[in-house]
Amino acid sequence: MKKLLIATAALSALALSRVEACTNFIITRGASTDSSVMVTYAADSHQLYGALYYRPARDYRPGETLKIYEWDTGRYLGEIPQVAHTYQTVGNMNEHQLIIGETTYGGRPELEDSTGIMDYGSLIYITLQRAKTAREAIDVIVNLANTYGYASSGESFSIADPDEAWIFEMIGKGCKMVNGKNVNKGIVWVARRIPDGYVCAHANQARITQFPKDDPENCLYAPDVISFAREAGLYNGTDADFSFCDTYAPLDFSGMRGCEARVWSMFRRITPGMDRYLDYALGKNPENRMPLWVKPAKRISPKEVMDFMRDHYEDTPMDMRYDIGAGGHHLPYRWRPMGFEVDGVKYLNERATATQQTGFWFMAQARNYLPDPIGGVYWFGVDDAGTSCLTPIYCSVTEIPECFREGNGHMTEYSPTSAFWLFNRVTNFAYLRYDMMSADILKVVNERENGQLKKVQQIDAKALSLYKTNPEAAIRLLTDYSVKTAQEMFDKWVELDRYLLVKYMDGNVKKERNGKFLDNGYGRNIPASPDFPGYNDEWKKAVAGSTGDRLKEIEIKK
Template identity: 65%
Template sequence: MKEFHKICLTTLAAVLSWTGAEACTNFIVTKGASTDGSVMVTYAADSHQLYGCLYHTPGGRFRPGSMLRVEEWDTGRYLGDIAQVPSTFSTVGNMNEHSLIIAETTFGGRSELADSTGGIDYGSLIYITLQRARTAREAIRTIAELANAYGYVSGGESFSIADPNEAWIMELIGKGCKLDADGTNTRRGIVWVARRIPDGYVSGHANQARITTFPKNDPENCLYAPDVVSFAREMGYYDGPEEEFSFADAYAPADFGALRGCEARVWAFFRTVAEGMDRYEDYAMGYNPKNRMPLWVKPAQQVAPKQLFDCMRDHYEGTKMDMTKDLGAGGHACPYRWRPMYFEVDGTEYCNERATATQQTGFWFVAQARPQLPDDMGILWFGVDDAATSCLTPIYCSTTEVPACFREDDGSMLDWSPTSAFWLFNRVTNFAYMRYDAISADIRRVVDAWENGCLEEIKRQDAALTDKAKARRKKLTAYSVRKAGELFDRWQTLDRYLLLKYVDGNVKSEHGTVLEYLDNPSPAHFVDNGTGKQIPDRIQFPGYNEAWKRAVAADNGEVLKVVETK
């Protein structure tokens, strides 16, 4: 998160500040690019303040004149009331009952374009639109209508918008403040552009605007605000030919941080699924902004759901930015660097990497809209905390009940709860950060077994479900709730196992694997000394990795050196 300062002076001459979840990641896979024909969108809601839980709003019918209260998603600040529509759809997380998916990443953009008088923020745009739109195109229109009608209070946003047939990127930013004599903002609204990702391709965005030039006469594949170019000219952001206008360059010019901390995450995804992406390494590292990466790429092979799950767990492994390799990873290859992102030594500024997987994730998901099935059988694969050491569980988009462990009213960032999945996963993951190389490997064995098992189970369930809509949704809800409860119970057992095995920096020897322990927790799983007193035997002391030992020797070797006593 970082401060995005509004410069619009109100009648009180106050300068307001906005705090947004400016640290998220979206990857998008079209149906022709996926192994199972689904449209997939990923999202990591990364914030140091966001509590990881699953939102649910039931559909409803409303009387004429009904109003809807709008509160800023990040802060809870009341923004005002807007007109309610006659009927709304049921939503769970960032998906509605018709398999419409909306996710976002914040790029901020030009600070002078924030509107402190706005009545709707980016988070409310997502969740209100999910209640009102059935398709991606309807969602794009709804977002633009809401922002233009009530004023947009947030900074620049990239939205992933998908339904069972199409996937789009929509980028938007406000118009700032220009008050008339009555104090009304005459610039209310947004400028925006949306591009449909060609079928068979993948795309992504991560806190940097990515749409550059775009066709002006192809409404099947590109939609945009009528003043998107003229407003840039009015503000002095662009003075070139119409056909060369670039949304990203006009409204969110990229600097080193935007490339290294944002575009690099998209590059890491692209290089995992597509060929030839190393040619853009200098762009991703912030060294060559002219070597711009494309908005979408064609994968070498169709992308499987599990592969996409794992792309959200990336730390630049296998690249020059690999976060497990340098001295900052400590003696146990921990791929995390605590904030701030930048530091200075002897007048030279350096950066810590910002990978796709990060410690401050509130929740994350991989959503699947599946055109071969009824719309209410879309799946929100949902998880909380750091994607690299947490697990996804299937939540059907038409579920009418939130699993107990994901409820909004169970705990908060200031209130630990023993029944909250967010706090359970955080406890396990923060323990893993201490000895990451060993502990994370055990966690990943559990993650892979769970997710692969669920994927196979879903296939069987899809084939067996022949009920009509009402009965089907009841079964889908029951399944979603049951699987989340099973995952919570399994993670509680994993929590105990990891403490038993790795307490005090030691490693207990085992007779089996972590998966065998989870299936049958017992002291007999660990090696004892044979006395019947449950005293461990063959305890291992793995120490630190070679790079760390050499660094310590170089730093303090003269003090630590062992010498022969004469």
């Protein structure tokens, strides 16, 4: 998602500006346990409502146009000609198993184009309607941005299909007006195919440095990506030394500590030796740059990929659970703004992969060994990935579960049938005593996700058998399963919401046995005396230290 754009020289200001940010992980077929291509995305924003976008395939008459509204703001930007046929899209995946995710890196603010009408969100969702493969998607994005002008700042895209995965980075060319027209309209860009068996990631910092100029099978780029940089006074070295990110989005402390650190935290889970880049992740050594992609020590399962999105830097030097900012219950979050100042000294809280202000998130799988309607599974969730649950939605569904539908509530209107509001109720309550409540929530999350991963294999087999003779019946089966499973998850969270309130009401913890709350033994529906867990030791010491003798017990001599 977008963040404020500030000149790269203003490091402290930039560090405070990255308050809305997203994270993408990309796993190639050869790196996954089930030979699927997987992409994750968290749409992190303080203003985005979590809903599952659905656009059925459609035919259009010649001359019809498409109105463009900026995804972040809803601002009308203009209109473009519509194509004759658009493909069905479910969230950030289409009927051909094409997946697109993004993170905004901003880059040089002077390269923004105020005359453009294609913002990054529109590029995603229009491209999904018009492209079948990752390579086609790259062409569509480039053509749209160059034809109609690019209305956003620097952007990294994850673009994947059942066979291959790419990281694509782009930025505008700024405004150079001649006779009322911007002669710099369009983008400069580079796209690199991730080698099979490897894993890539990006998190609001451009990551492509030098790239091969003579390998179109694995690397594509704008013909003027280097010459434009020279003309704009951004680069004066050789073609061989040209680095896309160092030229168009120079690295700074915030880019390392607030962004690249999220990539590092995931890479270290799957690849030995990543701790040698710790000084880079901490923002201390830009020369010790991490690789663009890494080869995992072993193949990665879909459940592991889901859990990567729940990372809070646990057991690293950036772990947020043990300083006073975590409060009395080891909360791994900090409220915005990220930066603060004390006695003229500036400080910056961590920005982990899992964050409170998430509209929606997903883990999408593209599987080339199944027909498209069955092969594409879009695991979708809303709110904070740390304590929310993903549920499978096949890319061929003809109906969206009510709890995820657009129009079912919005950011300033509560809906009792909306998953976004329900998950926010549960998670915001858990923030009060995270060390205890999050364990209860994650127990349910893991049971459901592990159960559905097994169930999907059974549904795949049933649908494939049916698809051979009756494709329409197979799609009905997949739709019914997707809708029913999502509603069952919603119902489970209604139950969980009530359970947590009863168990943790008023700072107490009611006693349980065999899944039932204990009473006091007198048959009058009065609970057994509850536990009083109090606060963690860090909090007690901080309170004692900040109050002096005010709370100190004294002994009264008799």
